[in-house]
Amino acid sequence: MASDGPTHFLSLKVMRVSAHSSGHILSLQGAAPLPGHPKTLRDFTHASELLTLPSAFGTIQLGETFSSCLCVNNEAQSDIEVVQVKVEMQTITAKVALSEMEDGKAGRILVAGGTLENVVHHEIKELGQHVLACAVTYRLPPNARPIPGAGEDTNDPSLVTFRKFYKFAVTNPLSVKTKVHAAKSPTALLSLEERDKIFLEVHIQNLTQEPMFFERMRFECTEDWGVEDANFKDDDQTTTIFSGALAIMQPQDTRQYLYILRTKTSTTVPPTLMPGSIIPLGRLDISWRSSFGEPGRLLTSMLTRRIPFPSAPPPASAVPSYLKRTAGGSISRPQSPQASQPNRTGSISQIVRPQSPQIPPAPIQPQSDLDVHLIVKHIPRDDIKVERPFTVALQLVVSSAMPLKNFAMRKLAFAIQHLQVPKISPIQPQTAVPEILSPRLSSSGFSTPSSATAAFNYALAHQKILDASFQPKSLDGTRTPQASDESQGVDTTVPILPPPYFDGNDELKGDLSGVLPMGSSAIFLPPVQISSGDAGTPSKPIVQDFELTFVPTKPGFCRVGGLRVLLVQDKGTSDFQEFEIDQTSQTKAQTLKEYEVIAETWVST
Numbered sequence: 032m033a034s035d036g037p038t039h040f041l042s043l044k045v046m047r048v049s050a051h052s053s054g055h056i057l058s059l060q061g062a063a064p065l066p067g068h069p070k071t072l073r074d075f076t077h078a079s080e081l082l083t084l085p086s087a088f089g090t091i092q093l094g095e096t097f098s099s100c101l102c103v104n105n106e107a108q109s110d111i112e113v114v115q116v117k118v119e120m121q122t123i124t125a126k127v128a129l130s131e132m133e134d135g136k137a138g139r140i141l142v143a144g145g146t147l148e149n150v151v152h153h154e155i156k157e158l159g160q161h162v163l164a165c166a167v168t169y170r171l172p173p174n175a176r177p178i179p180g181a182g183e184d185t186n187d188p189s190l191v192t193f194r195k196f197y198k199f200a201v202t203n204p205l206s207v208k209t210k211v212h213a214a215k216s217p218t219a220l221l222s223l224e225e226r227d228k229i230f231l232e233v234h235i236q237n238l239t240q241e242p243m244f245f246e247r248m249r250f251e252c253t254e255d256w257g258v259e260d261a262n263f264k265d266d267d268q269t270t271t272i273f274s275g276a277l278a279i280m281q282p283q284d285t286r287q288y289l290y291i292l293r294t295k296t297s298t299t300v301p302p303t304l305m306p307g308s309i310i311p312l313g314r315l316d317i318s319w320r321s322s323f324g325e326p327g328r329l330l331t332s333m334l335t336r337r338i339p340f341p342s343a344p345p346p347a348s349a350v351p352s353y354l355k356r357t358a359g360g361s362i363s364r365p366q367s368p369q370a371s372q373p374n375r376t377g378s379i380s381q382i383v384r385p386q387s388p389q390i391p392p393a394p395i396q397p398q399s400d401l402d403v404h405l406i407v408k409h410i411p412r413d414d415i416k417v418e419r420p421f422t423v424a425l426q427l428v429v430s431s432a433m434p435l436k437n438f439a440m441r442k443l444a445f446a447i448q449h450l451q452v453p454k455i456s457p458i459q460p461q462t463a464v465p466e467i468l469s470p471r472l473s474s475s476g477f478s479t480p481s482s483a484t485a486a487f488n489y490a491l492a493h494q495k496i497l498d499a500s501f502q503p504k505s506l507d508g509t510r511t512p513q514a515s516d517e518s519q520g521v522d523t524t525v526p527i528l529p530p531p532y533f534d535g536n537d538e539l540k541g542d543l544s545g546v547l548p549m550g551s552s553a554i555f556l557p558p559v560q561i562s563s564g565d566a567g568t569p570s571k572p573i574v575q576d577f578e579l580t581f582v583p584t585k586p587g588f589c590r591v592g593g594l595r596v597l598l599v600q601d602k603g604t605s606d607f608q609e610f611e612i613d614q615t616s617q618t619k620a621q622t623l624k625e626y627e628v629i630a631e632t633w634v635s636t
Contacts, residue, residue, distance in 0.1 A: 038178055039193050040107040041141070041169055048098040048150065091161075092204035092239060094317075094329035096154050101130075103147040103167055111141050114190065115168040120153045122161055129153055141169075154328070155201050163197040204243075205329060206236040207315065211336045217592075217628040221407045227297055229336065231312060233288040242279045243319045243327070250290045252313035259291040299428045300572050301404060306340040401443075403596050403623045404428045407630055408576075416635050420549055420582045423630065427596065430572040431561060441561040444600035446528065446620060447577065448553040450593040452543065453532045526599045526620040528553055533593065534625070545589030545634065549580040558600060583634040592628040597621065 091097060101118065105111055118130040129151040141147055155161070171177070171189045178191050212230040219225040231250070237243055248271075252258040264270045273286060280286065292312060304310075315331040406426040415421050427445060531552050559573050581591055597620040 039191070040105070040111055040172065040175070041113070041167060041193075042104045042106050043165060043167055043193075043195050044102040044104065045163065045165065045195065045197055046100050048100050090240075091155060091199055091201050092327065093155055093158055093201055094204060094319075094327040096152055096326065098150060098152050099163065101149050101151065101165065103141070105141045105143055105145045107172060108143050109172045110143060111172055112170045113139055113141050113147060113167070114170060115166070116147070116149065117166045117168075118149075118151050119164045120161060121164055122157050123159055124157065127153065158201050158203060161199055161201055163199070165195045165197075166192055167194075168192040202238070204237070204239045204327065205317065206234075206238055207331055208234040209334055210234075211312075216631065217590075217626075218407075218631045221405055221626075221629055223297060223299070223406050223408075224293075226301060227294045229292050231290040231292055231334070233290070233315065234285055235288065235317075236285040237280050237282050239321075240282050241322050242281050243321055244279055245273070245317065245319045247316065247318040248288060249316045250313055251316055252292060253311050255295060256292045256312060257295055258313070259293070261289040261291055299404070299406065299426070299574060300402070300430050304338045306338050308338045310336040310338070312336055399598065399621060399623055400431050401598065401623060402430045403445075405594065405596070405624075405626060405629065410630055410632060412632055415583060415632055417583050417586050420580050422578050422580050423591070424576070424578050425629075427556065427575045427577065428572050429559075429575075440603070442558055442600065442602040443561065443573070443598065444558040445556045445575070445623075446553050446597040446599045447556065447579070448528060448531055448595040448597055449548040450531055450533050450595050450625065526597075528597065528599075528620050529595075529622065531595075533627070534622075543590055543592050543628075545585050545587070546581045546583050546591045546632075549582050553597075554579075555599065586634050586636045589632060589634050590628045591630040591632065592626060594626045594629055596623045596625075598623055 097120075101116070103113065103116060113132075116130065116132045117128070120127045120129055130149055132149070139147070169191065171191060175189075177188050210232040212232065214220055214225055214228060219228070233250075248262070250258050250260070260268060262271055262273075264272055264274075273280075312334045314333060315329075317329045317331070319327045321327065404427075406428060408424040408426055410423050411421050427447070429443065429445070431441075554577065556575050556577060559575065561573065579594075583589060599620045601621075
């Protein structure tokens, strides 16, 4: 609250209209009026010591409605004509006119000692510094001296204006933080309905010094999304989880809200999300009331989801390898004497010497331009019992971005192979082999004989034995036709399937023994064709439906898997001729994708 100096004939008093902060309310109504003529509400202060008025606007929160009472008082002994009273709310970005009284509307003759009152309202929508700018224009009474610097019009010296500015800061009443959770479980990633679903977690904290009651908490999503409010106790969405004793939110308290968002345009092929891209989701519309019933409303900015970048590999250590501490805490340095340690049970000492035969690495699978996705259409979860077979309906979606250059059509054939974890029989403990010392040339005594030991990888050896015994292969990894194949009636054009075991560290795979596949270990899907669309690109993805049968072996929570998608045929058609696009696909099936788990279910007895 402020007032002008005694220079002008009119004075301006401004006070914010808000709920009282006193614990007692004193009625100002009585049989006799109060002594004196009150010009503003501040003049009522002398009525009682219990009733005090603030000397400033106080704390103003974002989303509240700012209300202020303006009083123009005639301090002169004669009547004065009020020409204009203009009130503006100024922020860093905008100016909003709150009231403007001009001639013909509010222009009037203010008698001596009279008061012109007006109440303005403004909804606070911005943070930071605000300025309430007030300007009063009036005419000087006859025979009055001109006021220096207050002239409004040089042609009319009797027209003068004075201005008042009231500054106040707007703070944030709520702290809104969000987290976006996407589907990660195998069951959700392979479901067309659950794959694109995201969960928006909202944390709201009361930053004010007074409790508040939320009248409305609604999430307004964008046109591309549909929202489900998960903050209600019942299905008709009438009673929220924050009701009863939890309806009032105390100062500095935090609440968590959950919203489930589903995309309206779902496709069989998952959308490609570029790392770093930002996806708009929607806004939060929040309405509340303070302890004295003052309303507040806040519409947040656009809430978004940022696609994270792939995690970068850890930086290389600047410490040399021989300075790093080993598991025993000792430091290994080159050419330093090492105390011989006994070999562990079951390990075999081995010496690696130059020009010793090494095992050739496994052939690298060629990269394919085909993008495959598996969709689980239906699982009878309510009827899965021990030792009772059930059928899972699946879809194979295949898309390709490679243009069809020299051929008008592409013929593809796929196979679905069941995978299992190879059971490695435990190796009997062997006696330690005496340490073999390699002779070295005598020197000045700084180098001593040392031994090199290495553990034997039985899992890798088992896998290599399976690969070698499955089919004879050439050096490039493809099948080598044998002379006895034609005499025995073996079709050499059928692609060779890889062993039905997981690649990589098989011993780290999960337990899939609860649900076992039934039937053949691999099924061949009918051949399909990709036709060319505009600019020679493939027209649309291929969708193939198939079913697999499984049988549970134990009750409880079980995982269903695993599967491998194989490309067994890839041919191009041009001028009524067929030719192989990839020559290696003629003799060996190409692995496109592996799925460790396709479903998670509960098996009842």
